Amino acid sequence: MNRRDALKGLGLSLGYVIATPTILSMLQSCTSHAEQWTPLFFSNKQGHILQKLVDLILPKTKDTAGALDVNVPQFIDLFVSKTISDEEKEIYKTGLDAVMEELGILNDEPLALKTEHFESLLSKYLRITRAQRLAYILEEDLVFQTLTTIRDQTVFAYITSKEIGENVLAYNPIPGQQKGCISVEEATGGKAWSL
Template sequence: MNRRDALKNLTMGLGYAVATPTIMNLLVSCKADVNEWAPLFLSEDEQFIVTQIVDIILPASETPGGLDVNIPQFLDLMYHDIEIESNQKAFKEGAKLFTTSFNDIFKKEAVEGSKKEYNTIVSRYFDLSDEESETVFKNQRKNQKNLNPTELKSYHLYKFLISIRYYCIFGYCTSEKIGEDILAYDPVPGAYNGCISLEEATNNRAWSL
């Protein structure tokens, strides 16, 4: 499977089909400095929130982090150009609930939060017991009309966080920098060697799409 086919399959997994050149153009267009780009879909507050969460989910280490490959900008473009209206509305509602939750916990606005505070609140929502996780995903599978007010708030909040996590992984693994510099990359594959180990073939690195 080539890179374009993989991108098409990933977007279809979101519940819709998108012309693959459109996705490729979005990936290529995310070149601005992380502190300089102007959001199209996100508000300035949401831009700050998404940036902090991305930096927690995919922090920079010996390899580039989510901010190094402009994941917040990629998410913004996907929601502006690709996502369906119902998902756009759900994202906005989830962002409002996240802001309210942050204020309730830390007694300050989300845009004033530190990375440590963001790490605390993100861990609070992602580090769940098996029983809590089952409740969350059961609500995600339900029709929204069947949720009570408390469940509906949880639905939008987790949909917001899960969508950020999804686009972190999607954008990161399909970025040019990661595909060419971190994963095993061969733009012109040669002979097929089927009986060698991954360590011998790529030094234990997964192949880039």
């Protein structure tokens, strides 16, 4: 299986359709630093909120890069601006506004918020039981749907980034031999394959 097929399969499993080679180039093109980033699709306030959420969803550890280190917010911004319909874009922006309203900053500056506010929001909507998840789905809760989408897109962008694919996941662009019926521990040292 080549990288394109793997990404296409991964994208379909997350609910996204990777239809053009443009998406693949977008995976590598997000190289600007977060402090210099000006969103293409999101407002500056929405971009700031997205950065905070993404950083809490996949934070940097001593051994691995975080979502901000591999430019996940920039990827999500580019991905949304280039791949979804105008109607879906409007729903996405409305969802981010609902998230800001839940945080109590729809008309205020988000800089006053502390990390605890974002952690509380993520706990309320994403660290929940199956029954709570079903209740949010049945209510068609816009904040829940938006945070779930952001989480899914964050994971998708993170695991398909060059840094993570080559340096964290097991990476072998030209496999040499097929070894059947061996453990993942023996094959890759316990790492998932990036291809």
